[in-house]
Amino acid sequence: MAQASDSIAIGLTIDIVQGILTLLIVGIVLNPIISFVAGLCMSRSKHTARILITTFGEVIPLVNVLPMWTISAVVGKYLSQKEERELRKKKLQEASLANAPRPGGRQQLMKKAPERPQTPLRTKERETTRAPSQTSGLTGVRSI
Numbered sequence: 001m002a003q004a005s006d007s008i009a010i011g012l013t014i015d016i017v018q019g020i021l022t023l024l025i026v027g028i029v030l031n032p033i034i035s036f037v038a039g040l041c042m043s044r045s046k047h048t049a050r051i052l053i054t055t056f057g058e059v060i061p062l063v064n065v066l067p068m069w070t071i072s073a074v075v076g077k078y079l080s081q082k083e084e085r086e087l088r089k090k091k092l093q094e095a096s097l098a099n100a101p102r103p104g105g106r107q108q109l110m111k112k113a114p115e116r117p118q119t120p121l122r123t124k125e126r127e128t129t130r131a132p133s134q135t136s137g138l139t140g141v142r143s144i
Contacts, residue, residue, distance in 0.1 A: 004077035007042070011069035014038050018058070022065075032059045038069065047076055 018034060021027030039055030054072040058064045 004073070004080055007076060008070065008073040010042075011071075011073035012067070014069040015067040018064075031064060035059060035064075035069075047079060050076060050079075 014034065018027055018031045021030050021034075035055050035058035039051055042051045050072055054068045057066070057068045
């Protein structure tokens with residue numbers, strides 16, 4: 001993040017110097033040279049195409065009025081933050097996939113086997129098969 005802020009400060013400084021030189025009329029000759037040198041210095045960054053477009057934009061007579069280096073630095077900061085967000089999102093997805101249960105994995109082994117449903121006792125069959133000595137002496141009441 002500090003690198004993006006530094007590049008914005010550098011771009012703003014270059015644009016201010018070029019603006020002052022343009023007001024002094026010396027900028028007509030020096031500004032294309034400054035833009036070319038700044039482009040060479042910044043071409044080692046990640047977004048080389050953006051730097052080349054900025055360098056050529058500063059050489060074109062009516063386009064060089066715009067603060068191209070500052071705009072380029074702000075766009076570069078936005079693109080860097082976007083890449084970081086996508087990278088974080090990808091890492092979170094990978095982490096969630098790593099923690100997800102796998103078929104046939106350890107988590108399936110830890111699951112209990114389904115229990116068999118218990119069949120209801122057939123009380124009438126049991127009562128009819130009992131010996132007469134097991135029944136109580138009360139009529140209508142039977143022991144279980």
